Amino acid sequence: MTPLVWLCKRETLRVSKLWTQTVLAPVVSSMLFILVFGLSLGGRIKQVGDVDYEVFIVPGLITMAMAQAAFANNASTIFQARFDRYVNDVLSAPMRSWQMTLGYTVGGVVRALAIGVSLLVLAFVVVGVPVEHPFALAAAMGLGLVLFASLGLVVGIYAETWDHTSFIQNIVILPLTFVGGVFYSVDVLPSPWEELSHFNPVFYLVNAVRYGFLGESDVSIWLSLGVIAALAVPVYAWSEWLFSTGRRLKD
Amino acid sequence: MYRDHPALALRGLTKRYADGTLALEEFDLEIPAGAFFGLLGPNGAGKTTLISAVCNLLRITEGEISVFGEPHDSLQARSWIGLAEQDINLDRFLTVRETLLYHGGYWGMREPENRAHELIDAFGLTHKRDTRAPRLSGGQRRRLLLARALMHRPRLVILDEPTAGVDFELRQELWRYIRQLHAEGTTILLTTHYLEEAEQLCDEIALIRDGHLIARDNSEGLREHFGVGRLQDAYVKAMAL
Numbered sequence: 001m002t003p004l005v006w007l008c009k010r011e012t013l014r015v016s017k018l019w020t021q022t023v024l025a026p027v028v029s030s031m032l033f034i035l036v037f038g039l040s041l042g043g044r045i046k047q048v049g050d051v052d053y054e055v056f057i058v059p060g061l062i063t064m065a066m067a068q069a070a071f072a073n074n075a076s077t078i079f080q081a082r083f084d085r086y087v088n089d090v091l092s093a094p095m096r097s098w099q100m101t102l103g104y105t106v107g108g109v110v111r112a113l114a115i116g117v118s119l120l121v122l123a124f125v126v127v128g129v130p131v132e133h134p135f136a137l138a139a140a141m142g143l144g145l146v147l148f149a150s151l152g153l154v155v156g157i158y159a160e161t162w163d164h165t166s167f168i169q170n171i172v173i174l175p176l177t178f179v180g181g182v183f184y185s186v187d188v189l190p191s192p193w194e195e196l197s198h199f200n201p202v203f204y205l206v207n208a209v210r211y212g213f214l215g216e217s218d219v220s221i222w223l224s225l226g227v228i229a230a231l232a233v234p235v236y237a238w239s240e241w242l243f244s245t246g247r248r249l250k251d
Numbered sequence: 252m253y254r255d256h257p258a259l260a261l262r263g264l265t266k267r268y269a270d271g272t273l274a275l276e277e278f279d280l281e282i283p284a285g286a287f288f289g290l291l292g293p294n295g296a297g298k299t300t301l302i303s304a305v306c307n308l309l310r311i312t313e314g315e316i317s318v319f320g321e322p323h324d325s326l327q328a329r330s331w332i333g334l335a336e337q338d339i340n341l342d343r344f345l346t347v348r349e350t351l352l353y354h355g356g357y358w359g360m361r362e363p364e365n366r367a368h369e370l371i372d373a374f375g376l377t378h379k380r381d382t383r384a385p386r387l388s389g390g391q392r393r394r395l396l397l398a399r400a401l402m403h404r405p406r407l408v409i410l411d412e413p414t415a416g417v418d419f420e421l422r423q424e425l426w427r428y429i430r431q432l433h434a435e436g437t438t439i440l441l442t443t444h445y446l447e448e449a450e451q452l453c454d455e456i457a458l459i460r461d462g463h464l465i466a467r468d469n470s471e472g473l474r475e476h477f478g479v480g481r482l483q484d485a486y487v488k489a490m491a492l
Contacts, residue, residue: 006356014344085340089399092306093357094329251268251309 004099007090011107014077015114022073022111027118030065034058034123037183048185051214058119058129059210060182066116066141067148067205070108071173074152075165077107082157087249097244101153105239108149116141129213136221137212143225144205147232148173153239157248176202181210186218201231256320258284258407258438259305264314266300266462274300275462277314282440282455284319284406287433289453290442293490297462298442299337302411306334318407330358333405337412337442339392341384347371347395348380351402358403370398373428390421397425401432408432409440414448426452450482458489465489 015022038054045053081087090100123129131137152165159165180202186194197203198219208224211217217224242248264278275297282288290298303309305316307324316323318331341350348367355363371380374394379387387395393413400408410429414422430452433439443449449456450470457467466473466489470482477485 002359002361003357006353009356010342010345010353013349017344080343084343085336085338086342088306088308088334088336088340089342089354090357092308092329092332092334094326094359095357096326246307246310250307251303 003093003095004103007095007099007103008106011077011104012110015073015107015111022069023114023118026065026069026115027122030061030115030119031122031126033061034126038127049216051216052127054127055129055214056185056210057183058123058127059213060180060206062116062119062123062213063144063202063206063209064177064182065119066112067144067177067202068169068173069115070112070145070148071152071155072165072169073111074104074108074149075156075159075169076152078104078153078156079159079162079165082249091246091249098240100243101150101236101240104153105146105149105236108152109145112145112149131213132215133212133221135212136225137209139225140205140208140212140221140228143228143232144209146236147205147228150232150236150239154235154242157239157242173202176200177206179203180206181218182206201227204228256284256317257281258286258319259440260315260317261301261305262315264301264304264316265312266297266304266309267312273462275304278459278462278464280457280464280467282438284438285436287439287452287454288441289449289456290440290459291444291446291449291456291486292442292459295461296459298459299411300462301459302334302336302409302440302442306332306409330403331406333400333403333408335396335400335408335410335413337415339389339396341392341395341399343383343385346381346383347376347387347391350384350395350399354399354402360403363402366402366404370402374398375424390417393417393421394425397428405437407438407440411442412444413441414443414445422448446482446486456482458486460490 034054034057038057041053047053048056155165155168179197180200181197186197186203189197204224204227207217207219208221208228211221259282261278261280264275266275267273292298304311305323307329318328321328345353348371351367351370352363355366360366371377376391376394379391384392384395397413414425429439441453455467455469456473458465466476468476473485474480474482477488479485479488
């Protein structure tokens, strides 16, 4: 297990050395969302269901920050390692492919958790967000982070330029997150937008996390967890396949 | 025990890249344990492809590679190889000390700290131990690259043009260390463009061109084989064939 532990340590060390970029910046931007959207719009929208608006948006914003961080971290760490070719030190090591996949995945998960915990503490202090179902929250976060961390690895391995990684982040993940019910309940959307929202995987992640925090969700928690797991498992398997075959990593 | 097998055995090694380039074709080579072996050839001859194949850094098209009798992609074989690549490929986020520690960790070393200190001292990097790789000079990076390759005490050290762009003093220093390593029983596989370097250091030299083995012998044997007085002339003749 030692090589795996060292790879996990290396990925965590990278996050800690760049903490202003990897943790502080996303925490500050998410807190700005909570303050600007929550406290300013909250004066007009008041409540969504039984929940104050500034509390309602917190789970979605935490989900958004964590998912983006897990993706961006892993896409950039593996792309940088390929670009500078120091990934060869890992690829030639006596390490199994599953250890490489897991080791790199851990970096994104650790970064996302650092952001999530920081936001949770700050959001608790500022708007008093509760945690109604901690196990459901942990399950949703765990599956969501595996999904986005693995997706980051896959994109970072296929990417040929930095633009490719940021393209997926800005053109795919960010829009899906915004229309995934972070700032509103999809119940208020007119048809067909409400129905279309159910084809957005991020919608299920946001709702599963919201259920964990607030005990409220637009869809069943089990359906949400099932959808996230159904995506996380194949994407993780895809990243593992890339390491085990060497495709895109070895010429 | 591991000396019963050749340090490196390639059988029918073929590598065709995705763009159709045939870098190695039906390449056979055996390097005995304990040898100081030179691999010479012009750019594009297939030297780096061969090394990358041995170190599991590319997917081979056909053939077999074994390291001290073990398949090259086994964990055991990987643990026996130390590679200093031609290009500087140091982790930009790690200091000198961390570079060695993490490499040792990837290779399963339980207590890499002492070995890292030993190599930092041996390669004259003591005052740079907490400096990150991008802030090192070219010579310091080259030394760190070599120290990293030796960190886990490999039985087969592969040096891909380790002295390219290195000044005379550092080159002498690096070779002193490599000679000492060889004297202690480590097998060395070296590629270089400095023919006099290969002549002085290597027990045996293989000349390769266009992915094929042209000739293999010690320096004297190669000179005799090509009927010339200097290795440089043998090399020129071999490459012109």
